[in-house]
Amino acid sequence: xxxxxxxxxxxxxxxxxxxxxxxxxxxxxxxxxxxxxxxxxxxxxxxxxxxxxxxxxxxxxxxxxxxxxxxxxxxxxxxxxxxxxxxxxxxxxxxxxxxxxxxxxxxxxxxxxxxxxxxxxxxxxxxxxxxxxxxxxxxxxxxxxxxxxxxxxxxxxxxxxxxxxxxxxxxxxxxxxxxxxxxxxxxxxxxxxxx
Amino acid sequence: xxxxxxxxxxxxxxxxxxxxxxxxxxxxxxxxxxxxxxxxxxxxxxxxxxxxxxxxxxxxxxxxxxxxxxxxxxxxxxxxxxxxxxxxxxxxxxxxxxxxxxxxxxxxxxxxxxxxxxxxxxxxxxxxxxxxxxxxxxxxxxxxxxxxxxxxxxxxxxxxxxxxxxxxxxxxxxxxxxxxxxxxxxxxxxxxxxxxxxxxxxxxxxxxxxxxxxxxxxxxxxxxxxxxxxxxxxxxxxxxxxxxxxxxxxxxxxxxxxxxxxxxxxxxxxxxxxxxxxxxxxxxxxxxxxxxxxxxxxxxxxxxxxxxxxxxxxxxxxxxxxxxxxxxxxxxxxxxxxxxxxxxxxxxxxxxxxxxxxxxxxxxxxxxxxxxxxxxxxxx
Ligand SMILES: [Zn+2]
Numbered sequence: 001x002x003x004x005x006x007x008x009x010x011x012x013x014x015x016x017x018x019x020x021x022x023x024x025x026x027x028x029x030x031x032x033x034x035x036x037x038x039x040x041x042x043x044x045x046x047x048x049x050x051x052x053x054x055x056x057x058x059x060x061x062x063x064x065x066x067x068x069x070x071x072x073x074x075x076x077x078x079x080x081x082x083x084x085x086x087x088x089x090x091x092x093x094x095x096x097x098x099x100x101x102x103x104x105x106x107x108x109x110x111x112x113x114x115x116x117x118x119x120x121x122x123x124x125x126x127x128x129x130x131x132x133x134x135x136x137x138x139x140x141x142x143x144x145x146x147x148x149x150x151x152x153x154x155x156x157x158x159x160x161x162x163x164x165x166x167x168x169x170x171x172x173x174x175x176x177x178x179x180x181x182x183x184x185x186x187x188x189x190x191x192x193x194x195x
Numbered sequence: 196x197x198x199x200x201x202x203x204x205x206x207x208x209x210x211x212x213x214x215x216x217x218x219x220x221x222x223x224x225x226x227x228x229x230x231x232x233x234x235x236x237x238x239x240x241x242x243x244x245x246x247x248x249x250x251x252x253x254x255x256x257x258x259x260x261x262x263x264x265x266x267x268x269x270x271x272x273x274x275x276x277x278x279x280x281x282x283x284x285x286x287x288x289x290x291x292x293x294x295x296x297x298x299x300x301x302x303x304x305x306x307x308x309x310x311x312x313x314x315x316x317x318x319x320x321x322x323x324x325x326x327x328x329x330x331x332x333x334x335x336x337x338x339x340x341x342x343x344x345x346x347x348x349x350x351x352x353x354x355x356x357x358x359x360x361x362x363x364x365x366x367x368x369x370x371x372x373x374x375x376x377x378x379x380x381x382x383x384x385x386x387x388x389x390x391x392x393x394x395x396x397x398x399x400x401x402x403x404x405x406x407x408x409x410x411x412x413x414x415x416x417x418x419x420x421x422x423x424x425x426x427x428x429x430x431x432x433x434x435x436x437x438x439x440x441x442x443x444x445x446x447x448x449x450x451x452x453x454x455x456x457x458x459x460x461x462x463x464x465x466x467x468x469x470x471x472x473x474x475x476x477x478x479x480x481x482x483x484x485x486x487x488x489x490x491x492x493x494x495x496x497x498x499x500x501x502x503x504x505x506x507x508x509x510x511x512x513x514x515x516x517x518x519x520x521x522x523x524x525x526x527x528x529x530x531x532x533x534x535x536x537x538x539x540x541x542x543x544x545x546x547x548x549x550x551x552x553x554x555x556x557x558x559x560x561x562x563x564x565x566x567x568x569x570x571x572x573x574x575x
Binding site for chain 2: 089091092093094097099100102103104107110111114115120121124125126127128129138145147150152172
């Protein structure tokens with residue numbers, strides 16, 4: 001087990017060079033995220049990644065985005081994709097619709113991941129009602145494996161459609177060890193979300 | 196005797212003379228380049244053995260292998276190991292060490308054993324001719340992934356080629372033609388009809404057109420004549436010379452469509468789900484129509500309903516509700532059809548009927564992973 005863990009971490013770390021442009025998120029202070037009015041108050045310290053997944057989003061990590069990653073989506077409007085297109089011409093991503101039901105949000109994330117990451121190994125594991133950013137929304141869990149690393153990752157997300165815009169936060173980490181370790185920290189941040 | 200213009204000399208020799216070239220079993224690599232290439236292929240195969248993308252169902256594996264063996268013959272077949280990968284793309288690959296991969300997107304798109312045999316025979320043709328060695332010497336490249344799938348999703352390979360799936364080898368245009376015609380010669384000697392290769396290419400072209408049209412892109416007519424990549428025969432050229440050569444071979448054969456449908460039945464639902472989630476409305480709707488050539492089964496109706504609900508235009512939601520209902524009336528086994536029906540009706544503002552369908556879903560599957568969420572929607 002230890003040997004496997006060591007090998008896995010080595011694999012993940014080599015794939016994750018420290019990127020320039022990252023900045024520290026101080027604990028205990030309310031902060032606006034994803035270039036939006038979505039605010040969270042983390043109880044512990046995080047690193048904000050310099051690279052944004054898309055125009056209205058941002059990602060945080062503790063040890064590198066392959067080991068633990070929180071992403072905030074700050075009000076994605078009708079007609080926009082969840083994140084930047086990888087190949088708009090040949091593999092266009094599905095778009096947010098203002099008339100989406102709450103149950104369509106996990107399906108949108110699933111399809112976007114399958115296309116962007118080239119993997120059919122992405123599935124939604126559970127979906128339940130939950131409040132997010134002061135609105136009636138959804139909490140869902142998922143798992144996925146990318147063909148280029150083959151490490152199984154787990155995810156948990158909280159989302160709501162508010163005024164026709166999609167607000168969401170996701171947390172992802174390898175199923176082995178990391179996901180469980182930082183799940184509580186994520187849930188605290190998701191609970192603190194407010195508009 | 197007149198020769199079709201598109202038929203090359205080697206093709207003519209193979210088809211007209213019928214006997215296959217002598218085959219050397221248990222071939223071992225010679226020379227530095229070839230040994231290096233085999234080592235890479237062996238490494239790729241070690242990764243493949245542990246890959247979570249490999250479908251390990253013994254019955255499915257035995258069935259697909261059986262088709263390869265009936266196509267190329269038992270002696271040739273013995274030198275291959277076959278891996279079925281869950282990847283929703285039309286593709287098969289052959290490595291120089293005898294590893295063959297067959298992707299689920301290919302299994303979804305062929306209509307019978309003979310069509311699958313045609314594609315696998317083509318791949319085996321590269322192997323038998325040791326085409327990869329020449330490709331390796333020229334440049335380490337992408338290989339047959341290009342050949343089969345360039346048409347459907349041209350830029351997938353950049354990520355696929357660098358993935359754990361391993362290195363691919365690029366083949367020249369002449370090698371492609373050689374593999375096509377050797378594949379046809381296998382078919383002609385097999386229980387399958389040699390005429391099975393051309394229809395595969397023709398449907399691939401039509402699907403690519405439907406994908407483009409669905410994305411409001413111009414359908415590229417020149418692809419049929421000018422070629423997708425200069426180094427490869429165009430799809431139209433291939434379909435044409437394969438059809439001509441098959442006519443020459445004139446073997447009746449048995450395509451085994453019913454057996455194919457029966458063997459694939461346990462997997463088709465999953466393969467369809469993978470396809471539907473690719474956000475390719477036009478291509479997928481075309482594909483479903485092809486699969487429904489002998490009638491819309493409940494599985495296909497459910498898949499079509501999901502496709503339409505996913506696109507979600509107001510008229511799509513009306514169509515989706517109809518397809519779900521037809522699937523249910525036709526005996527679709529899963530409660531998820533009630534779920535889809537209910538959600539389509541809710542989005543169409545038919546709240547009462549929608550909630551009724553969702554209640555039927557919950558009654559049938561109270562422990563569904565989204566039961567709590569659906570329960571909240573119907574106010575339970
Ligand atoms: Zn080929």
